[in-house]
Amino acid sequence: MKVVLQNLTKKFPNRNKKGDDVIAVNDFTFEIPDGKLIGLLGPSGCGKSTTLNLICGLEKPTSGRIFFGEDDVTNLPPENRGVGLVFQNYALYPHLTVRQNILFPLQNLKGAAKLSKAEMLRKADEAAKLVQIDGLMDRKPSEMSGGQQQRVAIARALVKMPKVLLLDEPLSNLDARLRLQTREEIRRIQRDTGITTIFVTHDQEEAMSISDMIVVMKDGIVQQIGKPQDVYDNPINLFVAKFLGTPPINVFEGRVSGGRLYVGDDEVLRVSGAEDQPVYVGIRPEGFIPQEAGPLCCLLSGVEVMGRDTSVVSSHPAAVSVNVRSIIAADYPINREAETVRFALKPYKVYLFRKDTEERIPFEAV
Amino acid sequence: MEYEQIEQRARRREQTRKTLTYFFLSIWALIVLFPFYWMVLSSLKSYSAYNSEYIPKFYTFAPTFQNYRDAFTAVPLGRYFTNTLIFTLATTAIMLVVILFAAFAFARLDFPGKNVVFALFLALMMIPNELVIITNFVTITDWGLRNTFTGLILPSVTSVFYIYLLKENFEQIPDELYKAAKIDGTSDLKYLFKVMLPICQPTMVTITILKVIECWNSYVWPRLITDDEAYFLVSNGIQEIRENGFGRENIPAMMAAVVVISVPLIVLFLIFRKKVMAGVSRGGTKG
Amino acid sequence: MENKNWKAWLYLLPAIAFLGVFMVYPLVDVLVYSFEEGYNSASQTFFGTGLYNYSYVLHDPYFLQAVKNTFILVIITVPVSTGIALLISLGLNSIKGLRDLYQTVFFLPYVTNTLAVGLVFMILFKKTPYSDGLVNLLINWFGGESVDFIDGPYWAKMFVMCFYTVWVVMPFKILILTSALASVNQDYYNAAKIDGTSRWRTFTRITLPMISPMIFYLIITGFIGAFKAYSDEVALFGTDLNAAGMNTIVGYVYDMLYGDSGGYPSYASAAALILFAIVFTITVINLLISRKNVHY
Numbered sequence: 001m002k003v004v005l006q007n008l009t010k011k012f013p014n015r016n017k018k019g020d021d022v023i024a025v026n027d028f029t030f031e032i033p034d035g036k037l038i039g040l041l042g043p044s045g046c047g048k049s050t051t052l053n054l055i056c057g058l059e060k061p062t063s064g065r066i067f068f069g070e071d072d073v074t075n076l077p078p079e080n081r082g083v084g085l086v087f088q089n090y091a092l093y094p095h096l097t098v099r100q101n102i103l104f105p106l107q108n109l110k111g112a113a114k115l116s117k118a119e120m121l122r123k124a125d126e127a128a129k130l131v132q133i134d135g136l137m138d139r140k141p142s143e144m145s146g147g148q149q150q151r152v153a154i155a156r157a158l159v160k161m162p163k164v165l166l167l168d169e170p171l172s173n174l175d176a177r178l179r180l181q182t183r184e185e186i187r188r189i190q191r192d193t194g195i196t197t198i199f200v201t202h203d204q205e206e207a208m209s210i211s212d213m214i215v216v217m218k219d220g221i222v223q224q225i226g227k228p229q230d231v232y233d234n235p236i237n238l239f240v241a242k243f244l245g246t247p248p249i250n251v252f253e254g255r256v257s258g259g260r261l262y263v264g265d266d267e268v269l270r271v272s273g274a275e276d277q278p279v280y281v282g283i284r285p286e287g288f289i290p291q292e293a294g295p296l297c298c299l300l301s302g303v304e305v306m307g308r309d310t311s312v313v314s315s316h317p318a319a320v321s322v323n324v325r326s327i328i329a330a331d332y333p334i335n336r337e338a339e340t341v342r343f344a345l346k347p348y349k350v351y352l353f354r355k356d357t358e359e360r361i362p363f364e365a366v
Numbered sequence: 367m368e369y370e371q372i373e374q375r376a377r378r379r380e381q382t383r384k385t386l387t388y389f390f391l392s393i394w395a396l397i398v399l400f401p402f403y404w405m406v407l408s409s410l411k412s413y414s415a416y417n418s419e420y421i422p423k424f425y426t427f428a429p430t431f432q433n434y435r436d437a438f439t440a441v442p443l444g445r446y447f448t449n450t451l452i453f454t455l456a457t458t459a460i461m462l463v464v465i466l467f468a469a470f471a472f473a474r475l476d477f478p479g480k481n482v483v484f485a486l487f488l489a490l491m492m493i494p495n496e497l498v499i500i501t502n503f504v505t506i507t508d509w510g511l512r513n514t515f516t517g518l519i520l521p522s523v524t525s526v527f528y529i530y531l532l533k534e535n536f537e538q539i540p541d542e543l544y545k546a547a548k549i550d551g552t553s554d555l556k557y558l559f560k561v562m563l564p565i566c567q568p569t570m571v572t573i574t575i576l577k578v579i580e581c582w583n584s585y586v587w588p589r590l591i592t593d594d595e596a597y598f599l600v601s602n603g604i605q606e607i608r609e610n611g612f613g614r615e616n617i618p619a620m621m622a623a624v625v626v627i628s629v630p631l632i633v634l635f636l637i638f639r640k641k642v643m644a645g646v647s648r649g650g651t652k653g
Numbered sequence: 654m655e656n657k658n659w660k661a662w663l664y665l666l667p668a669i670a671f672l673g674v675f676m677v678y679p680l681v682d683v684l685v686y687s688f689e690e691g692y693n694s695a696s697q698t699f700f701g702t703g704l705y706n707y708s709y710v711l712h713d714p715y716f717l718q719a720v721k722n723t724f725i726l727v728i729i730t731v732p733v734s735t736g737i738a739l740l741i742s743l744g745l746n747s748i749k750g751l752r753d754l755y756q757t758v759f760f761l762p763y764v765t766n767t768l769a770v771g772l773v774f775m776i777l778f779k780k781t782p783y784s785d786g787l788v789n790l791l792i793n794w795f796g797g798e799s800v801d802f803i804d805g806p807y808w809a810k811m812f813v814m815c816f817y818t819v820w821v822v823m824p825f826k827i828l829i830l831t832s833a834l835a836s837v838n839q840d841y842y843n844a845a846k847i848d849g850t851s852r853w854r855t856f857t858r859i860t861l862p863m864i865s866p867m868i869f870y871l872i873i874t875g876f877i878g879a880f881k882a883y884s885d886e887v888a889l890f891g892t893d894l895n896a897a898g899m900n901t902i903v904g905y906v907y908d909m910l911y912g913d914s915g916g917y918p919s920y921a922s923a924a925a926l927i928l929f930a931i932v933f934t935i936t937v938i939n940l941l942i943s944r945k946n947v948h949y
Contacts, residue, residue, distance in 0.1 A: 095862040095863070398823075405773045500922050501918075520671070590907065600768075604772065605887065627769045
């Protein structure tokens with residue numbers, strides 16, 4: 001099922017002071033292709049959860065429309081939309097067993113859609129098998145681990161074969177190891193079922209790793225939509241560049257002058273296609289190459305060896321943050337005793353942003 | 367279009383449900399408020415007007431305050447009022463001190479047998495008042511304390527439940543504060559009043575409010591222990607007014623007395639609404 | 654350390670002293686009284702020990718009447734008040750506007766002097782030669798016959814008694830249930846909504862199980878409270894409850910102790926212990942049932 005969001009806007013009345021309405025989602029337009037896994041990504045308060053609530057019908061948009069396929073569902077009550085929602089805290093009914101929890105949505109069906117008891121049990125078993133909890137059907141939620149509860153929640157959402165599956169921060173309550181495991185699991189389940197799935201997260205790594213497409217939001221406004229790698233490689237503005245990637249991108253004060261790009265006083269690249277102006281320079285951690293005579297000179301503060309890679313922590317007077325973090329292959333020798341370290345830059349890992357609007361400035365390295 | 371129908375039906379159902387809910391809530395609000403309205407209304411009708419209404423009227427165009435004057439002059443309502451005030455304040459104040467010390471000992475001090483004593487205290491919570499009031503009546507009578515404030519006050523100056531409530535609250539204060547105070551040479555008593563009491567002020571306020579309500583409305587014990595009108599509290603007073611009040615059945619004046627008795631607690635409630643409701647849901651029982 | 658112990662007991666002294674004199678000693682004493690036959694409170698003498706007091710009380714028609722009244726009161730008011738309170742709380746929880754106002758109004762009976770407001774109820778329901786009273790006026794409007802609810806037939810008096818009791822106990826129940834309902838995580842309802850759960854099913858399968866501990870708490874405290882009913886009855890029917898035929902067990906205890914027929918602490922003690930036994934049994938039964946039915 002394709003999901004279309006058209007100029008979707010949601011305003012909340014400001015409760016504290018008599019001020020303007022709070023705009024949680026602002027003019028969101030996006031066509032989610034059928035059968036894809038979409039990650040809604042942004043810092044807390046960016047409107048991603050509200051977007052989710054609008055799609056499933058728990059909230060009504062102030063303006064704009066929502067289509068499932070060709071059907072306009074904007075004002076349809078949630079139960080008629082055929083969506084499945086997995087809550088951040090799972091919202092499993094604590095007094096019901098796993099089986100009863102999974103059966104619950106099926107028992108709501110009325111009229112022609114009503115199923116026989118055996119049919120319901122079969123479907124519940126199927127859903128449980130899909131998320132691999134079929135051995136735990138008679139337990140209560142309180143007797144299960146967080147990861148298991150998560151699976152039950154997904155099974156409950158899937159059992160009625162929703163047209164769209166929505167997941168609200170599905171991994172945030174799990175520990176680091178389970179998180180890796182579960183996100184693969186979500187990916188697998190989505191592939192197996194082919195259900196259009198939208199999930200909300202503030203963790204960029206989570207979104208990047210399993211989504212077919214990601215939507216980066218900030219303050220209710222969509223910043224960028226695209227395939228994870230495309231967005232990472234071509235961030236549209238400084239916010240997106242900073243939000244994606246671990247360790248995060250390094251930002252410097254710089255300027256373009258006469259076809260040359262300066263970071264602080266260091267001339268780092270020759271560029272064309274960018275006008276002379278002060279800029280922010282963003283350099284991905286993997287964009288640094290240690291070089292005896294490299295143009296960027298940093299004060300070395302530490303070297304962390306992390307097996308495959310080496311992380312070099314240094315500082316630079318023009319850097320916006322205290323530390324400049326670069327990731328280099330372990331086979332480059334670094335003199336740990338030296339006071340400074342010099343880098344050459346990979347031009348395609350360097351981005352320029354306007355100082356005023358923080359928008360990306362396209363340029364070509366010469 | 368089918369979807370439009372579903373939307374419309376959902377909207378209509380929601381609207382009906384909302385209307386019914388408000389209607390139902392308003393009915394109960396009416397049932398709650400009507401007695402209050404009627405008591406104020408009746409208290410403002412003159413004696414003759416009230417008694418000439420074979421079919422009671424829902425309004426009056428000639429309100430009079432004569433009934434309120436009567437309530438304070440023809441019957442000693444003022445004295446009942448003062449008695450209740452004294453009783454309420456004294457009982458509450460003494461109880462606060464007693465439970466404060468007891469809760470402090472349980473929460474902060476270590477002594478042999480503490481757990482046993484506390485368990486015994488908790489066991490006492492299950493004893494209904496009706497069971498012990500008989501002996502207390504005999505005891506107070508034997509001590510010659512009938513028709514005295516002492517006799518009224520003494521049996522109700524401890525509450526195991528409030529000790530328990532306060533102790534739980536005290537125990538939430540981190541140990542470190544006590545140790546720090548000890549190192550600074552603060553005495554136990556000073557620590558209790560300067561540190562614990564301010565921190566646990568909300569609980570103390572809750573307990574005070576609950577106790578004041580309880581005292582103001584207490585009826586059984588005062589009825590047993592006083593037969594001299596000079597020591598009647600408002601509850602007994604109103605009963606006395608009803609039975610031998612104004613020399614005749616003067617309902618408007620009686621209602622004026624009822625209004626006067628009801629007003630203080632209602633005002634107290636309206637001022638401390640949030641606190642009272644939070645307190646009652648934490649530690650109140652009635653019904 | 655010695656010094657410290659001594660101090661701790663000093664802090665506890667007032668509480669222990671008061672509880673000892675006015676709770677522990679009476680507890681023992683009430684047992685003793687109940688077995689002392691023919692105790693005379695003036696001379697403090699008795700002429701035997703045994704079960705005579707219990708037998709007397711159990712054969713006293715006033716006591717039997719009081720037991721009957723109390724049981725009817727309990728059986729009617731506890732379910733009715735809990736049920737209506739649940740409905741009202743559900744209503745309160747589903748609205749946004751005016752919610753504070755309704756809550757405040759509904760709480761008012763809690764802070765009123767039940768003796769005083771009981772008089773208002775008495776006036777509303779009473780039929781006198783001068784006026785049939787307001788409630789009868791309403792009954793007449795709907796084509797009914799006037800009834801004296803205060804001095805009239807037994808069922809009418811019982812009705813007023815139950816009505817007033819419900820009116821009085823409602824605020825506490827509404828308060829507890831409203832906060833129990835509010836503490837149910839909204840996500841459960843959202844999940845149910847998305848799954849298309851009907852309102853009724855949401856209520857029976859989610860809301861009720863979630864608040865079942867609080868409902869049982871209210872039922873237990875409700876039973877205990879209703880068994881101790883007394884002052885509400887005095888407010889409606891006056892201090893001579895035996896004459897009105899509306900006495901309760903607690904009322905019987907006090908009347909035995911002190912009052913027109915009073916001066917018999919032994920009978921009062923026996924009656925009080927019987928009451929305690931009844932309440933205790935019913936509470937234990939309640940707890941056993943709730944253990945089976947409260948889900949977590």
